[in-house]
Amino acid sequence: MPIPMKAGQIMKISSALALVNCALFYLSLSCDDSGTKDVFPVGVAVGTVYDQGTMAFIDSATIRLVLEGEVDTNYVEFTDVEGHYSLALIMYNATWTVLQADKAGFLPQRKAVLLSPDGTATLDFEIRRMEE
CATH class of the missing domain: 2.60.40.10 (Immunoglobulins)
Structure with a gap:
């Protein structure tokens, strides 16, 4: 059963999901194919x-x-x-x-x-x- 939400609540959830998506994207850039994090020089x-x-x-x-x-x-x-x-x-x-x-x-x-x-x-x- 869907939960009723106001437009402002939908925007907040949408913004939070976008931030999580960005964080996961940048985390994937700092890992190589084996999943280990790159080392700084x-x-x-x-x-x-x-x-x-x-x-x-x-x-x-x-x-x-x-x-x-x-x-x-x-x-x-x-x-x-x-x-x-x-x-x-x-x-x-x-x-x-x-x-x-x-x-x-x-x-x-x-x-x-x-x-x-x-x-x-x-x-x-x-x-x-x-x-x-």
Whole structure:
């Protein structure tokens, strides 16, 4: 049995269905034939963080992205026990990117690296202990 509706209700339902249809269309564009979502282009910075005085690996050092002179806490990676890190960033063009390495008891160090989409660049850090 049909449900009686006013013209305004029909328009709202019609608009909602159109939005759902658009969303499904754009979702289908972002999937390949296997149904998996496409991956954004990613540039990867890899490297090792060392103690400048001893050249020992620094475990659990923090690697951060620096944007316009400010540390961006949304893009953070930590070094493993051998001081290695790998930080992946979504990017569409090759870009000089500034990263900062730091750890409690050490002075932070900033360096720039040229990252490109689907590329990997190596950037090592040698951070110095704070004097007590």
